[in-house]
Amino acid sequence: MARASRNLKRLIEALAPFWAAEARVVRAYFKSPKRSRQSDLLWLSRQCRKEFxxxxxxxxxxxxxxxxxxxxxxxxxxxxxxDRHEILDMTEGLHAEFAHYCAFADAYDAIRGKGDPPINPMMLRDVKSWPENEALGELRAGHMRAHGDIGIRASRLTEGGYCALFSEGAKLKGASVADRVVARACRSVYDDEFSHMLKGIAGLDREDLSQADWTLLKDLAVEQMRARLHMRNAQFGNPLPDAEIELLKQGKSKPIAFNYAKAGFAA
Ligand SMILES: [Fe+2]
Ligand SMILES: [Fe+2]
Structure with missing residues (x-):
């Protein structure tokens, strides 16, 4: 097992405070007295939209x-x-992301009331996006247009935001049906998304990136993580006030400890 390079460690150190910040947004929602069936249905449908x-x-x-x-x-x-393995990878990705759609759609259907519409992908396409999610998508697309491969790598790297939503959701232990179905969905998605993020990290050290590439990758990924904070906060109906999001965007939160072993690196 190889050790992570200094550049890779520096990259992870730059991102870890933002992973913690995203977890904080999600925790604030789950603890919020404003959380209701309707707000759960809204964020679940938005998550389904993202997955599909x-x-x-x-x-x-x-x-x-x-x-x-x-x-x-x-x-x-x-x-x-x-290469057939390239296709195999694609079928696995397709299976995983559709399984995520199903997990959150199952949670949605389990808690919706009689008057709430059943979920389906077509109804999600046009109505369930939100401006902050569009902004994140545009930012990523712009990074890919301007910086090619480094832009793609940055997007992979920020996918799921160290699974903050899924790890926080999985911790819900409340007695309500909503808590139970959300926790189940989040647990089922967590491992896949963690490995998708690791895909963004694995191999970076073998890519022969120049110092300028590493710096660019870090800057793009940090910019995307900042946009993710707005995306998540809005997805959940703004559990944190704007001023707090602005503070979190400075990247001074206590960082999440990156699991090097799980990512396949020697300690
Ligand atoms: Fe997913
Ligand atoms: Fe994914």
Whole structure:
């Protein structure tokens, strides 16, 4: 097992306070007296939308249809120019993200009342996004346009924000049905999303990045993490006031300890 390089450690140190900040946003929501069935339905439907319709590739509509289309286009080239393992990776990603959609949609359906509409991907497409989520998507797309591969790496790196939502949701132990179904959904998603984030980290040390690349990667990822704080806070109906978000954006929160062992690095 290799040790993480100094550059990689520096990158992780820069991101860790923002991971903690995102966890704080989610915790504030779960503890908030304003939390209600309606607010749970809203954030769950927004999360479902992210799992189904968001994606890194602007040309491809979402984490479900995007990879499906791509695979259809590549089908005839498998092992004739396209590595079968690349396709296998895509089918795994497709399965994981659709499983996440299902997990949060199941939670939504378990707590909705008679008057609340059942969930489906089409109703989520146009109505359940929110400006701060669009802004994050545009920021990532802009980073990819301007910086190519480093922009893609930054987006992978900030995916899920160290799983703050999923790890905080998984801790819910309340007696309510809502707490139980949210905790179940979050637990089922946590491992996948953690490994997606690790994918963003794994291999960076073998990429032969220049010092300038490392610095750019760190700057882009930090900018995306700041946008994620607005995205999450708005997703949950602003449990933290703007002034507190601005403070958290300075990156001075007590950092989350990165699990190097789980990421496959020697201590
Ligand atoms: Fe996901
Ligand atoms: Fe993911």
């Amino acid at each position: 319709w968001d994606g890194f590739d602007v040309a491809n509509p979402g984490l479900f249809i995007g990879p499906l289309r791509k695979m259809l286009n590549l089908a005839e080239k498998i092992d004739q120019g396209v």
